[in-house]
Amino acid sequence: MRIGTRARTGSHEWLDRAARELLARRVEEAVRRARARGAAGEVLAAVTVQARGVDPSAVVAASRRDGEPWFALEQPDRDATALAALGCVRAVEASGADRFAEVARTWRALAADAVADPPDGPAGAGLVAVGGFAFAPHGGESPAWSGFAPASLHVPQVAFARRGADVRLTVAALATPDDTPEGLLEGIEERLAGLTRADAMPLLDPAPAGRYRVVSAMPPEHYESAVQRGVERIAAGEVEKVVLAREVQVHAPVAHDPGAVFGALRDAFPGCFVYAVGRGAATFVGATPELLVRRDGERASTVALAGSTRRSADPAVDDHLGEALLRSDKNRSEQAIVTRRIARALRPHSVWVTAAPEPVVVKVANIQHLATPIRAQLSRPLGAIALTELLHPTPAVGGEPFATAERLIPQLEGFDRGWYAGPVGWTDANGDGELCVALRCALLRGQIAHCYAGVGVVRDSDPAAELAETEVKLQALLPVLAG
Numbered sequence: 001m002r003i004g005t006r007a008r009t010g011s012h013e014w015l016d017r018a019a020r021e022l023l024a025r026r027v028e029e030a031v032r033r034a035r036a037r038g039a040a041g042e043v044l045a046a047v048t049v050q051a052r053g054v055d056p057s058a059v060v061a062a063s064r065r066d067g068e069p070w071f072a073l074e075q076p077d078r079d080a081t082a083l084a085a086l087g088c089v090r091a092v093e094a095s096g097a098d099r100f101a102e103v104a105r106t107w108r109a110l111a112a113d114a115v116a117d118p119p120d121g122p123a124g125a126g127l128v129a130v131g132g133f134a135f136a137p138h139g140g141e142s143p144a145w146s147g148f149a150p151a152s153l154h155v156p157q158v159a160f161a162r163r164g165a166d167v168r169l170t171v172a173a174l175a176t177p178d179d180t181p182e183g184l185l186e187g188i189e190e191r192l193a194g195l196t197r198a199d200a201m202p203l204l205d206p207a208p209a210g211r212y213r214v215v216s217a218m219p220p221e222h223y224e225s226a227v228q229r230g231v232e233r234i235a236a237g238e239v240e241k242v243v244l245a246r247e248v249q250v251h252a253p254v255a256h257d258p259g260a261v262f263g264a265l266r267d268a269f270p271g272c273f274v275y276a277v278g279r280g281a282a283t284f285v286g287a288t289p290e291l292l293v294r295r296d297g298e299r300a301s302t303v304a305l306a307g308s309t310r311r312s313a314d315p316a317v318d319d320h321l322g323e324a325l326l327r328s329d330k331n332r333s334e335q336a337i338v339t340r341r342i343a344r345a346l347r348p349h350s351v352w353v354t355a356a357p358e359p360v361v362v363k364v365a366n367i368q369h370l371a372t373p374i375r376a377q378l379s380r381p382l383g384a385i386a387l388t389e390l391l392h393p394t395p396a397v398g399g400e401p402f403a404t405a406e407r408l409i410p411q412l413e414g415f416d417r418g419w420y421a422g423p424v425g426w427t428d429a430n431g432d433g434e435l436c437v438a439l440r441c442a443l444l445r446g447q448i449a450h451c452y453a454g455v456g457v458v459r460d461s462d463p464a465a466e467l468a469e470t471e472v473k474l475q476a477l478l479p480v481l482a483g
């Protein structure tokens with residue numbers, strides 16, 4: 001009898017009695033509404049509570065069950081901002097050119113019907129949809145990307161949002177006409193009872209046994225010749241800029257550990273957006289400096305990031321490299337293309353759009369870029385996913401004009417980008433959200449890590465120099481992955 005009672009009330013302390021009662025009422029209401037809608041009725045129910053002292057990504061990484069979807073996005077230097085989530089009560093997926101509009105529509109309808117707290121507290125607290133998008137409308141069809149639909153947002157069962165010391169936990173359920181409130185509540189209790197209060201990420205094995213092999217998916221000459229052909233298309237006037245990428249694989253002697261890789265990345269790149277999206281046996285993980293869009297009410301923020309140079313351990317050389325980047329006509333014009341396009345995309349939907357007249361140098365651990373922060377006041381309530389559709393892909397990862405670059409990229413690169421250079425992030429019930437551009441990334445599947453890096457090819461690009469730049473970009477991930 002006591003055991004039965006414990007299973008029902010849950011042997012955990014994530015929800016107090018008041019939160020449990022509120023959740024029970026909401027779940028009952030959601031089931032009632034779902035039944036009233038008929039066979040296809042579905043209504044989300046959620047409750048959000050304080051979860052002080054919790055490290056969102058650590059709890060999620062430690063608690064994840066085999067094959068359970070998970071998500072994490074952190075920017076440690078930005079007031080310890082983090083959103084980490086586990087499980088999926090409703091997948092919102094689509095493919096093709098309308099994939100953004102389709103998932104935005106479904107999410108809006110689900111969020112409007114939900115029985116939940118309004119968003120409050122740190123950004124991302126409350127009911128959210130988390131995940132990402134492939135670079136191309138039908139991207140990710142190759143076997144390596146299986147499980148990663150071209151648009152895939154999940155409403156997680158459990159999500160932690162943090163800003164500074166403020167941490168909130170949201171638990172959610174999806175009610176359909178066949179569900180009972182008791183069944184749904186038991187599912188939540190069982191999941192919460194299985195959460196581990198970890199306060200650190202797993203560590204990488206410092207002395208792994210066995211050999212790591214780093215292999216270019218295609219010979220480096222293939223990449224140099226793609227860049228050369230890109231330059232020829234530019235000279236012929238077909239296109240102004242095209243971003244071309246290559247794939248490098250790390251074959252490890254044992255399976256890559258996504259939690260440990262995420263932990264190492266957040267330590268090494270605290271200024272970046274460190275992200276992980278787990279689908280089935282694979283995890284897409286990375287640390288990108290590039291924000292695609294942050295939507296906060298009427299405000300939209302983004303950044304035009306392009307043009308790169310390496311860093312130096314000698315501060316004088318490091319500054320010198322940054323100044324040379326600021327003065328480089330090639331890099332300035334490459335980056336200006338991005339700024340222009342972003343401003344042009346936002347203007348019709350904005351009261352005002354501001355972009356600094358001069359770019360600044362942004363330094364991350366292993367590389368520095370030119371960046372122009374861009375902000376807008378929206379003139380109509382476009383949500384984060386609608387803004388993503390407007391902006392993706394910027395010429396930082398696509399090209400200009402994109403209609404031509406879109407054809408050239410797969411032709412010249414010769415591989416499936418999957419989610420590389422696609423948007424990854426979250427949106428909430430108000431349409432607020434944050435999506436970053438998935439760069440400096442790896443798709444981890446068992447013992448193989450697929451890493452991707454690209455560069456903006458412009459008129460005076462030199463194939464050997466661009467190949468060298470992909471090597472600098474790959475240095476974000478390779479030391480973490482290759483033992």
Ligand SMILES: C=C(O[C@@H]1C=C(C(=O)O)C=C[C@H]1O)C(=O)O
Binds near residue numbers: 290305306456
């Ligand atoms: C395409 C990538 O990065 C993009 C290309 C850059 C460039 O060409 O200088 C700089 C930053 C990013 O916008 C990548 O990291 O794979």
